Amino acid sequence: MDAPSRIRVTDLSRIEQQLAEMWRDVFTKDESIVRATKFNLIVACADSETDLLSVGQSLARLCETEPGRALVVVPPPVSRRGGSVGIEAWVSTHCHRLPSGGHACSEQVTIEETPESGEALESMIRSILVQDLPVYSWWRRRIDQDAPLLARLRGLSDCLIVDGASFDDPAPQLARLHRLETDRRRNGSTVDLAWLRLEPWREAVASFFDVPSLRGRLEGLTKVEIVSGGPASRGVWSTAALYLTGWLATRLGWSAGARPTIWHLEDGGEIRVLPNGSSSIAAGTIGSLKLSCTGNGMTTVFSAERLEDDYVRLSVEAEDACPVPQRLRLPHRDDSRLLCGVVQLHSVDPVFDETLDLIAGLTLG
Amino acid sequence: MSDTSVDNPLRVGLRRERGVEPCVLVIFGASGDLTRRKLAPALYNLQVDRLLPRSFAIVGVARSPMPDSEFRTALREGVAAHSRRPIDERLWGEIEQGLSYVPVGDELDGFVRLREHLERLDRERGTSGNRLFYLAVPPSAFRPIVSLLAKAGVSEPGAGGSWCRVVLEKPIGHDLASASDLNDAINAVFDEEDVFRIDHYLGKETVQNLLVFRFANSIFEPLWNHKYIDHVQITVAESIGIEGRGRYFEEAGTTRDMVQNHLFQLLCLIGMEPPVALRADAIRDEKVKVLQSLREVDPASSHEATVRGQYAAGVIGDEKVIGYREEEGVDRNSRTETYSALELYIDNWRWAGVPFFLRAGKRLPKRATEIVLQFSGVPHRFFERRAAANSLTLRIQPDEGINLKFDAKIPGPKPHLQPVSMDFRYGSSFGQAPPEAYERLLLDAMLGDSTLFIRRDEVEAAWSYIDRLYEGWGNNGPEALPEYVSGTWGPAEADVLLARSGRTWRRP
Numbered sequence: 001m002d003a004p005s006r007i008r009v010t011d012l013s014r015i016e017q018q019l020a021e022m023w024r025d026v027f028t029k030d031e032s033i034v035r036a037t038k039f040n041l042i043v044a045c046a047d048s049e050t051d052l053l054s055v056g057q058s059l060a061r062l063c064e065t066e067p068g069r070a071l072v073v074v075p076p077p078v079s080r081r082g083g084s085v086g087i088e089a090w091v092s093t094h095c096h097r098l099p100s101g102g103h104a105c106s107e108q109v110t111i112e113e114t115p116e117s118g119e120a121l122e123s124m125i126r127s128i129l130v131q132d133l134p135v136y137s138w139w140r141r142r143i144d145q146d147a148p149l150l151a152r153l154r155g156l157s158d159c160l161i162v163d164g165a166s167f168d169d170p171a172p173q174l175a176r177l178h179r180l181e182t183d184r185r186r187n188g189s190t191v192d193l194a195w196l197r198l199e200p201w202r203e204a205v206a207s208f209f210d211v212p213s214l215r216g217r218l219e220g221l222t223k224v225e226i227v228s229g230g231p232a233s234r235g236v237w238s239t240a241a242l243y244l245t246g247w248l249a250t251r252l253g254w255s256a257g258a259r260p261t262i263w264h265l266e267d268g269g270e271i272r273v274l275p276n277g278s279s280s281i282a283a284g285t286i287g288s289l290k291l292s293c294t295g296n297g298m299t300t301v302f303s304a305e306r307l308e309d310d311y312v313r314l315s316v317e318a319e320d321a322c323p324v325p326q327r328l329r330l331p332h333r334d335d336s337r338l339l340c341g342v343v344q345l346h347s348v349d350p351v352f353d354e355t356l357d358l359i360a361g362l363t364l365g
Numbered sequence: 366m367s368d369t370s371v372d373n374p375l376r377v378g379l380r381r382e383r384g385v386e387p388c389v390l391v392i393f394g395a396s397g398d399l400t401r402r403k404l405a406p407a408l409y410n411l412q413v414d415r416l417l418p419r420s421f422a423i424v425g426v427a428r429s430p431m432p433d434s435e436f437r438t439a440l441r442e443g444v445a446a447h448s449r450r451p452i453d454e455r456l457w458g459e460i461e462q463g464l465s466y467v468p469v470g471d472e473l474d475g476f477v478r479l480r481e482h483l484e485r486l487d488r489e490r491g492t493s494g495n496r497l498f499y500l501a502v503p504p505s506a507f508r509p510i511v512s513l514l515a516k517a518g519v520s521e522p523g524a525g526g527s528w529c530r531v532v533l534e535k536p537i538g539h540d541l542a543s544a545s546d547l548n549d550a551i552n553a554v555f556d557e558e559d560v561f562r563i564d565h566y567l568g569k570e571t572v573q574n575l576l577v578f579r580f581a582n583s584i585f586e587p588l589w590n591h592k593y594i595d596h597v598q599i600t601v602a603e604s605i606g607i608e609g610r611g612r613y614f615e616e617a618g619t620t621r622d623m624v625q626n627h628l629f630q631l632l633c634l635i636g637m638e639p640p641v642a643l644r645a646d647a648i649r650d651e652k653v654k655v656l657q658s659l660r661e662v663d664p665a666s667s668h669e670a671t672v673r674g675q676y677a678a679g680v681i682g683d684e685k686v687i688g689y690r691e692e693e694g695v696d697r698n699s700r701t702e703t704y705s706a707l708e709l710y711i712d713n714w715r716w717a718g719v720p721f722f723l724r725a726g727k728r729l730p731k732r733a734t735e736i737v738l739q740f741s742g743v744p745h746r747f748f749e750r751r752a753a754a755n756s757l758t759l760r761i762q763p764d765e766g767i768n769l770k771f772d773a774k775i776p777g778p779k780p781h782l783q784p785v786s787m788d789f790r791y792g793s794s795f796g797q798a799p800p801e802a803y804e805r806l807l808l809d810a811m812l813g814d815s816t817l818f819i820r821r822d823e824v825e826a827a828w829s830y831i832d833r834l835y836e837g838w839g840n841n842g843p844e845a846l847p848e849y850v851s852g853t854w855g856p857a858e859a860d861v862l863l864a865r866s867g868r869t870w871r872r873p
Contacts, residue, residue, distance in 0.1 A: 202375070210387075322490055322491020326459060
């Protein structure tokens with residue numbers, strides 16, 4: 001279906017009324033359209049061009065299953081910067097065909113902020129949030145605690161969504177995220193899409209130890225090797241590698257050593273974590289994860305290795321373990337799928353909180 | 366229930382907090398329709414969803430000799446034809462490499478060969494001695510198979526906490542005595558906690574949603590009793606006939622084939638009290654109490670509270686179909702019912718005096734399973750046009766969802782009312798197809814979670830009620846059953862069953 005064209009809002013104080021008028025026109029033309037809203041999603045785009053385009057595509061896919069009202073805040077284009085023009089806004093729709101016939105449509109309000117628009121922008125957003133529905137804020141910019149818009153969005157929303165995969169310098173960014181997160185725990189929550197992308201990997205690694213006879217080998221874990229994607233300039237520690245390390249540490253009771261590559265057990269045992277970056281793997285994704293365990297004079301190596309496409313091969317190398325490898329397909333998880341999961345099933349994730357607590361204190365050096 | 370996976374520290378906080386331990390699934394009846402149409406697609410989809418264990422194997426068992434390759438081809442064709450998702454050759458390859466076939470007849474030596482085969486799989490594929498025996502065979506074969514499994518030492522859990530479980534398809538017996546005998550024979554080999562009696566209705570998301578709907582929403586449960594509900598209707602309608610199963614159906618009939626299991630399970634979920642916890646036995650305790658609370662039927666008057674019928678020739682869609690007594694394998698003077706309607710009562714505090722009308726039939730106009738709660742009318746009516754009573758419809762299949770009907774004022778100067786409805790549709794609300802019932806049930810059986818399976822006392826309580834009906838029908842029933850034209854909603858007598866109390870069946 002063709003979406004109604006983008007309509008410029010001429011009177012910002014009447015934006016809700018203008019939305020209603022737009023819908024009335026749409027309904028008059030096509031009675032099979034349903035306007036649906038399950039949540040509010042405020043998106044702070046990194047720029048008004050490529051990022052806005054990418055967000056628009058994600059929202060269109062998200063709204064196929066989860067209709068909501070999106071308020072997309074974009075910085076002004078270069079041509080308008082420094083000018084004295086105030087906030088501008090447009091409304092548009094995302095429609096999809098329903099299995100039962102007709103179309104369900106969500107709406108998007110795109111707001112072009114200005115450096116001086118702080119309070120007015122917050123007031124405008126507040127006025128067009130659909131009442132009694134949850135408010136999610138998707139922050140797509142650098143995490144800067146002093147960013148006025150970030151502070152405003154935190155105050156407006158029930159859940160702050162970030163994507164650690166985009167962090168060029170993961171350690172300080174995660175430390176900032178941790179400070180935001182701990183502030184929020186009293187009355188909201190934070191979700192990192194980079195953490196959600198790791199769930200299939202965490203499940204795959206956990207599945208090794210569903211075998212009771214292999215579970216005890218976790219006690220003899222001595223080495224963890226993680227290969228993750230991203231340009232070499234980011235160093236060997238990606239956000240994903242940090243999260244996986246933190247996750248293992250919190251689940252297995254490790255404490256941090258002087259360096260993030262050395263961890264300690266209560267009994268004095270030591271675990272080495274060896275991260276590696278690979279420019280041949282997409283940023284934010286894991287290439288392989290290998291756990292080496294020793295005990296009873298035997299070494300067991302548990303490997304999860306990304307193959308072509310989205311397949312992963314799991315294998316265990318040990319004298320007494322089943323030598324048959326297993327191939328799994330990772331679920332396709334683009335931003336819209338992850339957001340869909342957040343909107344449908346969001347709840348506080350204590351394992352994420354514990355992991356972030358632990359890795360926020362690390363100094364990567 | 367095995368809880369070893371719960372102790373996996375890396376599972377904490379994951380959406381799937383328990384993973385399936387390594388195991389072998391042994392399917393008796395491997396060459397049959399159920400295996401090809403339901404089990405193989407379910408296993409494939411579990412593989413796609415990464416729910417099968419790393420060390421896993423499937424052993425097909427049937428009488429005829431067949432090379433492994435032929436068994437693999439048959440299952441692959443089943444997946445290609447019936448899976449809800451298209452086949453991914455690489456993922457199918459993962460399943461295929463663990464597929465094998467063992468021909469086994471009625472002799473002990475076949476079961477000994479099976480044991481040796483399973484032991485070899487334990488060594489080669491790391492399946493750890495865990496076995497799930499799935500009996501996709503006629504019920505008459507349950508007892509000999511279980512007995513021979515025991516004699517050959519296949520059903521004994523090995524050392525190191527391994528487990529052996531058995532999955533049984535309905536029907537479990539054809540009356541109380543035969544069900545008890547069969548249960549005794551099964552329990553002589555398998556502990557009750559290792560017996561998984563399938564009613565595939567319980568694997569449907571919409572059926573599981575009944576518990577959520579009732580016990581997770583505060584707005585409905587306060588109304589869920591005799592004070593506000595006039596009556597309840599449960600309908601399981603099929604447009605198909607007996608599909609070549611004449612011989613089986615002649616022995617069973619709709620009451621045994623559908624009412625004793627599917628409809629009574631739905632009745633239990635609608636009628637039960639809140640369980641103390643979401644645990645298998647807590648839920649099943651409450652379900653069995655419903656069956657034990659059913660008002661006793663006096664066999665002498667059972668025909669007054671029931672209607673049975675047989676389909677006659679007619680038209681379904683644009684297809685002409687023959688009558689039941691013309692079907693192959695059916696006695697020309699058969700008195701086996703293809704339609705059954707019952708009025709029954711749950712004699713407890715919650716449901717005192719509320720009639721539950723159950724009906725199931727073949728060759729009805731369409732396939733539909735639904736539960737309707739018809740609320741009582743308002744105590745005092747002062748609108749000019751009579752208000753209709755509210756109803757809540759829980760659609761189990763197809764078009765799964767929930768519909769609440771209430772009256773609204775028609776715009777205009779006069780207070781005229783018109784029924785309107787609020788609709789919830791599973792598909793459009795969650796945007797994804799729910800898994801097939803067999804996916805959930807196979808997974809739960811491998812996990813050892815018996816919540817969605819029928820416990821022995823449930824089966825026997827249901828048969829106890831049905832037996833009394835048959836006793837009455839045998840002694841007092843009509844010489845010939847009333848007929849209904851295929852493609853209609855059953856015999857006229859079924860309408861009379863409700864009409865005598867001023868009620869009518871809802872048309873799904």
